[in-house]
Amino acid sequence: MKTLLERLTQIAQESPERIAVVDKDHSISYGELVGEIQAFGAALSNRCPKGATVTLVIENSIRYVVALYGCWYAGVVAVPTDPHSREREIEQVVVHSKPALIVSSARKSNALAVAERHGIPFVDFELAGGEKSACAESEARYLDDALIIYTSGTSGNPKGVVLTHANLLANIESIVEYLELTSEDSVLDVLPFHYSYGNSVLNTHLFVGAKVVIGSSMMYPQQVTDELRRHKVTGFSGVPTTMSLLVDRTDFASDPPPLRYITQAGGGMSKDLTIRLRESLAETTKLFVMYGQTEATARLTWLPPERLDEKLGSAGIPIPGVTLRIEGKDGRTVGTGQVGEVLALGDNIMSRYWGNPEATESTVVDGWLHTGDLGYLDMDGYLFIQGRASEMVKTGAYRVSPNEIEELVAGLDFIDEVAVCGVDDELLGQVVAAFLVGDESPAHAREVLSLCRRSLSLHKVPRYIEWRKRLPKTASGKLKKHVLAASREIRA
Amino acid sequence: MQDTIEPRTTLRTLILEDYLFTDDDTALIDDMSFLDEGILDSMGILEIIMFLEERFQVTVAEDEMVPQNLDSINNLLAYIERKKKAA
Numbered sequence: 001m002k003t004l005l006e007r008l009t010q011i012a013q014e015s016p017e018r019i020a021v022v023d024k025d026h027s028i029s030y031g032e033l034v035g036e037i038q039a040f041g042a043a044l045s046n047r048c049p050k051g052a053t054v055t056l057v058i059e060n061s062i063r064y065v066v067a068l069y070g071c072w073y074a075g076v077v078a079v080p081t082d083p084h085s086r087e088r089e090i091e092q093v094v095v096h097s098k099p100a101l102i103v104s105s106a107r108k109s110n111a112l113a114v115a116e117r118h119g120i121p122f123v124d125f126e127l128a129g130g131e132k133s134a135c136a137e138s139e140a141r142y143l144d145d146a147l148i149i150y151t152s153g154t155s156g157n158p159k160g161v162v163l164t165h166a167n168l169l170a171n172i173e174s175i176v177e178y179l180e181l182t183s184e185d186s187v188l189d190v191l192p193f194h195y196s197y198g199n200s201v202l203n204t205h206l207f208v209g210a211k212v213v214i215g216s217s218m219m220y221p222q223q224v225t226d227e228l229r230r231h232k233v234t235g236f237s238g239v240p241t242t243m244s245l246l247v248d249r250t251d252f253a254s255d256p257p258p259l260r261y262i263t264q265a266g267g268g269m270s271k272d273l274t275i276r277l278r279e280s281l282a283e284t285t286k287l288f289v290m291y292g293q294t295e296a297t298a299r300l301t302w303l304p305p306e307r308l309d310e311k312l313g314s315a316g317i318p319i320p321g322v323t324l325r326i327e328g329k330d331g332r333t334v335g336t337g338q339v340g341e342v343l344a345l346g347d348n349i350m351s352r353y354w355g356n357p358e359a360t361e362s363t364v365v366d367g368w369l370h371t372g373d374l375g376y377l378d379m380d381g382y383l384f385i386q387g388r389a390s391e392m393v394k395t396g397a398y399r400v401s402p403n404e405i406e407e408l409v410a411g412l413d414f415i416d417e418v419a420v421c422g423v424d425d426e427l428l429g430q431v432v433a434a435f436l437v438g439d440e441s442p443a444h445a446r447e448v449l450s451l452c453r454r455s456l457s458l459h460k461v462p463r464y465i466e467w468r469k470r471l472p473k474t475a476s477g478k479l480k481k482h483v484l485a486a487s488r489e490i491r492a
Numbered sequence: 493m494q495d496t497i498e499p500r501t502t503l504r505t506l507i508l509e510d511y512l513f514t515d516d517d518t519a520l521i522d523d524m525s526f527l528d529e530g531i532l533d534s535m536g537i538l539e540i541i542m543f544l545e546e547r548f549q550v551t552v553a554e555d556e557m558v559p560q561n562l563d564s565i566n567n568l569l570a571y572i573e574r575k576k577k578a579a
Contacts, residue, residue, distance in 0.1 A: 084530040219527050219537050222557050245534060250554055396534065427535055450513035458530050 003140050003165040004172065004203060005072045009034050011183075011209040018183070020206060022213040022231065023062045030209065036066045041073025041139075047121065048100035050075035050139050053148065055094055057104035057111040059083040060193050060214050063125050065202065067103050068193070072146060072165070075139025076100070079148045079160070080194035083108060088408075088455045090114045093150050096158045097354060142166050148354050149196055151294050151392075151399055159401075160354035161196075161294045168203060170347035171297035174319040175204045178302050179235075179261060179288065183209035187235040188228055190215040190242060191397055197266050198397075200298035201237045218245050225250040228257040235259060239266030241396045241428050243277045253280035265290040265299070267394040267429050268385055271312050278308065291315035291385065294399075295369055297348040300324070301383050314382040315375070322346035325368075326377055334376075339386050342375045343368045391481060393422030395430050398459045402481075405432065405462065408455055409448055414439035419471050421481040423464060433464035435484050440467040499548065499572060503565050506543060511536060522565040537562060544568070550575045 002010075008030070011018070016031025028036070048054065054076050058064040064080075071078035079097050081090055087110040094102070094114055103123045104111035115122035140146065146168055148160040175181070187205050189212055191198030205212045213231045216223040218241070225246060228236060236259055238246070243264060246252045262277075262285055269277075269289065278287050286305040292298050301324070303316030318324050325333050326340040334340045349369045352360040363370050372390030375383055393400040402420035409418045417437040422430035436448065445465050452461045472480040504520060511531055512519050526532040532540065540562065544550045550572055552561075561571040 217527055217534075219532065219534050220558050220562070221534075222554050223559075241534060249538075249557065425535075427538070431535075446513060453511075453513045458533050458536075463535075 002169075003072065003142055004146075004168055004207060005037070005069055005140060007207055008037075008069065011206075015183070015209060018209055019211050021062050021065055022211065023060075024214070026062060028062050033062075033065065033069075037069040037073055040066050040070035043123075044070055044076060044101070045074035045139060047123075048074070048076055051077065051144070052100035053077045053079050053097045055090070055097065055099040055102045055104075055111075056080045056194070057083050057085070057090060057102065057108050058125060060189065060198070062214075064193050065206075065212075067125060072140045075141075075144065077145045077148060077162075079150075080199070081111075081150070082192065082194055082457055084457055086110060086455050086457060087113055089457060091117075092158065093160070094118060094120065097148055097150075097160060140165055142169075145351065147199070149194070149199070149294050151401070158354075158356060159359055160356075162351045162354050163297055164351050167297045167348050167350060170321055171200065171299055171319075172204050172207045174321050174348070175200065175299055176208055177320050178304075179204070179263070181205065181208045181210060181235075185235055185260065186211035186213060186231065186233045187237065188213045188215040188224070188231060188233045189237065190218050190224055191237060191239070191266075195397065196292075196294040196298040197237070197239070201263075205235075218242050221245040222250045225252045225257075228252075228259070229255070233257075233259065235261045235263070237263040237265075239397045239429075240264065240269040240273060243269065244273055244427055247273070247276055247280050256280060256282040256285070258282050259285045261286045261288060263288045263290055265292060266397050268315070274308070274312060289314075289316060291383065293371055293373075295350045295363065295371070296322075296344055296346070297350070299348070300344050300346075300371075303382075307382075311378075311380075311382050314378070314384050316383060317381055318344075318346075318383075322348065324377065324383060326375065327370075336379050337376055339374055339376045342371045342373045342383065342385070344371060345369070391421065393420075393430050393432055395422065395425070395432060395459050396428045398457075400432055400460050402432075405434065405452065405456065405460060408451065409434060409436070412438075412444075412448065412451065414444050415448070417471055419479050419481060419484055420462065421485045423485050425463070431463040432460060433466070433485065434462040435471060436465065436467050437469070437471060438467075500565065500569055502547065503568055506540075507531065507565070520565070524565070525559070525563050527559060527563055540568075544572065548572050548576075 012030040012034035018030050019027050020030045020033045021028050054071050056067050068078050091114045101121050102115045106124045142165050145162050146165045147163045150160045189201050193202050215227050289303040292300040301316040323345045325343050327343050328334040328340045345368050374387045375385040391402050405420045406418050415438040419435045423433045425431040472483040541552045
């Protein structure tokens, strides 16, 4: 079996002039891209042994693609990290994944500070490259670890999803099949590459020799609509927030771009928004509603566009190569229409959590991924998600671990107890809310927010803070977070 | 009611207090990009737009939601100025 890099190299040999990635005013062909990957990969392999981990702190860019695939050329494991991370967040990933190198830009002072504090060599991407090739061909092998994506950065229970080259290829081949992607396609990507959905969009399109256009931030949505038109792309991908901004905050609907496909994942999209989005699309555009998670590389199910109306609200059917079953509380498979935990089996299921065998054992049992999502299968085998068994907050394109925020806030001396959960939000799906027990005062609430702002990425900072005399608990002392989420009163 | 506080001070106070949660005036430089520095996100920028509309009576059209108008204190001030002149 070939790795993704070998596939890229093959495309570069067959069509070296074909454009691979467009980033603002710059574009790079497949031939040039592979050349840069090999140069950077060679530089890496001179500095760290095969199988080592390498932290990448790079924004969506051609440089990111070169660094990611360069890691694979050198046979090292890439650990992509949010370039907007605070120092503390990068440090947690670094302490846990023990990288041989940190690759970033010296302008990313947070990454540089962590490298210096821990004595880890720092490679300034802007100065690297151009070294003589040390290895004639890619060092990566099909079953090797390719990528670690952290979904939770708590010091007590870090969850770095380890994906092998085989995992990546299995998911890519399935997605390419149902989206019918070809080298004639081009996609505008606004999703962060360091997360599974953005990583998937990038890799699936490069796999078929298509063009990836790096889009602007959804913070300025009209720019994105303008880019869809200007670049004449055939595809676009987003989370529900992306779609809401596109439809409600731009002139997308008045002159819909002639896309071939638009894909949505990253949390359930309301029926209302699904209908409004579908109605705003050009007649020739197919809307693919999808579902998955990082532990499954990215994708588990897809809803065939022609059945969208009939199965509105469904996450669809398993992608090729994936089997689903719904498990009841007694561990047995439940019948049609009965709600239980969604379990998945396939070659795309992660290898393990990095350095966390306990979490791996409880999440992947006999090959079956326990998704933590609740749902049922209808009589046609279509999956309907009914909620989450786990407490992760899904906000915009991000998944946030409440524990990480609780751990931070609990360290303040005026806090006796803290509980963090997601509360519904029209734009972002959910936002983070913090419920506090302790020495209540506006100044202390502000101190909590200030600490979070300094220590956490923006999407993790609580949008709501509320003081409570006590937190609701079960008889055994377990927090009843759903009660908290439903009882929110005050805005921060 | 006409705002008696200078717009620059009003906007700086808003960002410092409601988004950076600090009273350290040096934490915000007036040409700092809200996007690049991770100061605002999609929701934050919508809140800023609502603030502009309420406080400065500026209506922000969809095609005006671009970094050149909104992505720093200086850009916001210049944008408000242009809108006031055009009104």
